[in-house]
Amino acid sequence: MAPTQAEILAAPKVLLHDHLDGGLRPETVVELAAEIGHELPADDAGELRRWFVESADSGSLERYLETFVHTVAVMQTAEALTRVAAECAEDLAADGVVYAEVRYAPELHLGGGLTLDEVVEAVETGFRLGEQRAAEAGRPIRVATLLTAMRHAARSSEIAELVIRYRESGVVGFDIAGAEAGFPPTRHLDAFEYLRRENAHFTIHAGEAFGLPSIWEALQWCGADRLGHGVRIVDDISVDSEGHTRLGRLAAYVRDKRIPLELCPSSNIQTGAAESIAEHPFGLLARLRFRVTVNTDNRLMSDTSMSRELTLLSEAFGYDLGEFQWFAVNALKSAFIPFDERLALINDVVKPGYAALTAQRTLAGLRPDRVSPRSA
Template sequence: MAIDQHGDAVLEGVSIRSLPKVSLHDHLDGALRPETIIELAGEAGIEVPEEDPDDLADWFAEKSDSGSLVEYLKTFDLTTSVMQSREALTRVAREFVEDLAADGVIYGEVRWAPEQHLQGALTLDEAVEAVQEGIEEGEDAAAADGVDIRVGQLITAMRHTDRSPEIAKLAVRWRTRGAVGFDIAGPEDGFPPSRHRKAFDYLAAKFFPTTVHAGEAAGLDSIRSALIDGRALRLGHGVRLAEDLEIVSREGEEVFVQFGDLARWVRDREIPLELSPSSNLQTGAIARWGETMEDHPFDLLYQLGFAVTVNVDNRTMSATSLTRELALLASTFDYTLDDLEEFQLNAAAGAFLPVEEREELIELIGEGFAQ
């Protein structure tokens, strides 16, 4: 399958970009347009490593392809530095929604950490308000173009700081004004979800949903803590859950696998895995299995019945889109449109929406793929 310069490809005569999609794991500060970074940096007097948008895009992709989550995260120093004013946050959020709509996304959840955007004297609530304003502007712009899209905020706390209880309360304050869930992000190894048990206890008492980054830079203990301490309804990445699967034997194309208790729990409870194939390669999350897309345990998890979803993680750092990620998977594992539809249905079922709205989303996906 040929993937064009825009990341699109044709599968069974259908443009993948034209298909309705659900995006669950997409970071705001990892999704800036290079030209926007250059413009905002110029206004703020911030130096950029490249002045040309294409060259800056290449710089992000090169620096992010490090094999280390810690090194990967260093590229965010630049993006967050230009997102310190109300105007910048609103612009970035608006463009984020516009880019999702152009990618065929009909429902998305954008995760970002308000505590990282206070250098311009904004309060936490003012930062959230600025992002929400941008989201709504983006939704309105899409509607004017005849495109229906909805985007909710996943208010995120940084796992290596001590502000998670405060951020959890912030998320709950905004639950009827755009916030749909909570997350912790940042360096995973050495900063388990258990460090934020107070915040997760508060969120559980308020019946506020959580997704937790786990199983990316750290292994099974991190996933276990996300489920037990974080009460995670979804796993952010979760790719290293495959470490709890033992391939016992192979007979032709048939693989016999023994499940560990953790893997079986996640599979049987249909806890969605927010897999991000390109990002997982860049950060070394799949190093145990190899370094290419063919080595990614995505297909193993899918064939074993896990609720796999496909995500971009960070569009800028991975130079990708949801369309491109789906095209890469289809090309690598010979997936059909039925498979791609299954990934979207899994994501819709795991969305932090009321059940009636999830059912409506599922219907829209079914109709879109049927056409």
């Protein structure tokens, strides 16, 4: 049976791809903008929320990028960064997320005179505060951080060094983001080589706006642990008229090596990677047992949450609690925290959480869903 909204909200969720500057509360944007005199497209939080979503849905890259101008503008002080990070942790916990890796680009938050280190320290203070508040509210969450370098800029080595300086303080990995076309990940090989020497983890935005060459470079030239989005790997999969599939060599490599795909369905619709959720490659990739994970990308711009993403996937592909558990376990197996900590979250939080939901169905006289372990 299809999961209820209450079950989806209660289900333990794991999130690997969420941007801090893409998930602010509209009310917070309004308040922070007023404090610094930054002009917004709307001064009412409800109207501003609609503006963010409409701009992201417009099909205009300029309007989409403009949305981040406003969120980043209000994140230029330590106090603002701490507040935004704390609220991020609280919001994710309220949505049933038990582990999240949230990413942001420190280089975008220097306009108020902060140093890179001060930016990281302010955000980490916020995440710890948010974790504390969430625990007090009965919804514990662990938030880890990925530091992002902008692929069109030249600060990736600095950001990689920042990852190593703060990897005992909440930072668990590195990422590059920004326009793929014209800015290949190979421009940042020095940063990736440094991270590998330091035994550090990193993911790369690849295979979203650009296709297979971006994925191939991220994996074979740069050595990425995960693919940020990676949805365009479907371009290397053919399906004949009878539904038989054939994987090209890159797609087969990604599946065989269990390379995690940080899929963001709603965001992909906005950026044109798929026409609708029903036509999103997620269904095919999951059926072929790629290591798929479910993610939000930019919660404000997509007006989404992990619960909403799971709801949309359930409606499109018939997923139930069994698949939801599989996605969560996939994500934890792919997380950048130590193995024993990942295992503890799987065995002590995720599996018991789904077992409790199944037990509730049984008590209610409903058909229990299958929540048996699936292929990794």
